[in-house]
Amino acid sequence: MYQTKLQKKKVTIRDVWDARKRIHSIVNRTPVLYSSILSEKLGRNVYLKLENIHEIGAFKVRGAANKILSLSEEEKRLGVATFSTGNHGMAVAYVAQKLGIEAVVCISNRVPKAKVDSLKRLGAKIEIVGESQDEAGIRCYELEKERGLTVIQPFDDPYVIAGQGTIGLELLEDLPHLTDVIVPLSGGGLLSGIGLALKSNDQAIRVTGVSMEYSAVMYESLKSGKPIEMEESETLADSLLGGIGLDNQYTFEMVQKYMDECLLIPEEEIGYSMAFMMDKHRMIMEGAAATGIAAVLGKKIPHQDGDVAVIISGQNVDLSVLSNLIQKYLINR
């Protein structure tokens, strides 16, 4: 059927099942881990969905794999591009390397050397342009025009959303008594996908989004009734920074539809939760993932029957940050 540009594709549960098949060969299923200490604290069974144990240390490999694998042979031959230097950039580089596809990452000259090195290790070609993320973004879209590279979106793309949704399918299989899921929220690809997968099966499962207290762009956008822009502030949950796009096509509506509640977590609680997980679970998690732990430790999840799943979205954090937190919460207490 003829489709105009205005008729966008809606993401359906079928797309999530297709994603599961498509990414199977390069993305490992992740386990859920029962946490007795968090269960005791909350008075409910708490499980950790270990999205930190993917090779790149974050769930974003799911969405990137689903998107890149669904490109045409011609598109794959021309290659892919991104201007993310965070977990999404790593995911795109990783998947492209696995598939023998060229990946270009456009970055500003402010990006720290450690990040550039990890991208290079994954075989990405680095293009350094300008002083800001915005300039890097502009260059990325120029490359799309000039060389036919496909820019891989970090969240506002139906394939990326469906890829992240495969987490929801795994949760349904592993936790038949699941009633609450806690999902770190930034651009909303993760929450849209998981919400779609869970609520298509059981409307009653509660989806709680968690963000840092300041620069929670999706939260503020939902309050305003439309996508807005905000200034970024320093946060331990750096993977949750970034806008949702003023011309957001998918995730704004999907988060609006699937999220039951959104909790904003103060910095202090994010830091404490990171230290708590190192101390009590011997687990490293980045600030973005620790927002969900903070929601549990702060008993911000309603008391009812059923199992709670916390999405441990990633573990990519500098050791210097961790060592400061150990000093602050575990040694000088």
Ligand SMILES: *Cc1c(COP(=O)(O)O)cnc(C)c1O
């Ligand atoms: C990207 C990311 C998120 C947020 O995902 P969105 O789809 O942008 O909402 C959460 N945690 C980590 C570790 C991430 O890298």
